[in-house]
Amino acid sequence: MAKLYFRYGVMGSSKTANALMVRYNYQERGQEALLVKPAVDQRDGARFVASRAGLSSPCIYFSDLQAMTVEQLRPYACVIVDEAQFLSPEEVAYLVCLVDEVNLPVICYGLRTDFKGDLFPGSMALLAAADVIEEVKTICWCGKKATCNARFDSTGRVLKEGEQVVLGANDRYIGLCRKHWREGNLGPGHTLPEES
Numbered sequence: 001m002a003k004l005y006f007r008y009g010v011m012g013s014s015k016t017a018n019a020l021m022v023r024y025n026y027q028e029r030g031q032e033a034l035l036v037k038p039a040v041d042q043r044d045g046a047r048f049v050a051s052r053a054g055l056s057s058p059c060i061y062f063s064d065l066q067a068m069t070v071e072q073l074r075p076y077a078c079v080i081v082d083e084a085q086f087l088s089p090e091e092v093a094y095l096v097c098l099v100d101e102v103n104l105p106v107i108c109y110g111l112r113t114d115f116k117g118d119l120f121p122g123s124m125a126l127l128a129a130a131d132v133i134e135e136v137k138t139i140c141w142c143g144k145k146a147t148c149n150a151r152f153d154s155t156g157r158v159l160k161e162g163e164q165v166v167l168g169a170n171d172r173y174i175g176l177c178r179k180h181w182r183e184g185n186l187g188p189g190h191t192l193p194e195e196s
Contacts, residue, residue, distance in 0.1 A: 001104040004095060006084065007127040009136030010146045010175030016110040017051035017081045018136055021105060031077035035059040038086040049082050062091060070102055077105070087122030091147040096129050105140035109136070114164050115151035115173070117181075138175050141187030146175030150186065158184035 006047060009015050017112075019035070028032040037049055050056035052102075058091040065079065079098065082088070087108075095106045108130070114122050119127070140146040149161045151173055158181070174186060 002099045002103045003131035003182075004099045004126075004129060005105070005107040005134065006130035007109050007134045007136050008085075008123065008126075009109075010086045010111070010138060011149050011173040012052070012175045013136045013138035013146070014051065014053065015052045015111075015136050016049060016082055017055050019080050019091065019109045020049065020051055020055040020057055023057060023080055026077050026113070032075055034065070034079045035082070036062055036065050036079060037082045038062045038084075039060035040086050041083045046121050061104075062087065066091075066094060073098070073102060073104060077111055079104060079106045081106065081108040082110070084108035084122045084126060085112075085114075086110070087125070089121055089125040099131075110121060111149060113149060113151050115162075116160055116164075116191045117148060118164070120164070121168075140175065140177035140180055142177060142180060143190070144177035144179070147178055148176050148181035150174050150176045150184075152186060156186055158186065160184075169183035 007015065007018065023033045023035050035049060035057055044050040044056070047059055047061060049059045050080050059082070062081070081095070095108070098104045099106055108126055110123060111120060113119055138146050151162070153159060180187070
């Protein structure tokens with residue numbers, strides 16, 4: 001029986017690298033895995049996924065996946081979705097149908113919460129529907145497990161207000177433990193300019 005997996009982690013926890021390695025493992029065994037991302041994610045270019053570790057691969061957009069017929073999906077051993085937090089609840093329901101009706105395993109990677117600590121709609125739907133929920137772990141600068149996504153501005157201030165979706169990587173986000181996220185403490189390497 002196919003399953004829907006949701007593998008979540010904070011920024012910098014190697015979710016995309018994990019997704020690309022899973023795809024590679026399928027290919028190494030002579031099976032094809034279909035790599036997908038929402039079109040809103042344009043950081044790495046159109047129809048392309050890249051990790052901070054240097055791994056990369058072409059992919060299709062989620063809308064391309066939805067346009068495929070069951071016959072077009074049959075050659076694939078699984079579907080891997082990167083940046084799954086950007087999915088809508090309806091798109092997650094579509095993935096549930098792929099798993100239940102087509103018997104096609106789906107592995108989703110994404111953030112659980114945004115920089116304010118609020119669930120993304122796609123993540124909320126995945127937490128409710130996934131057969132298997134796994135955390136991709138990383139650590140805060142202090143050595144504790146990082147559980148929060150901190151967005152910071154050009155001065156190094158941790159932001160707690162603003163639009164939910166602002167694309168970025170290490171230039172805007174860092175994973176922190178809850179204590180340092182609450183304090184707005186990015187660590188010894190990130191100092192704020194002196195206030196006048």
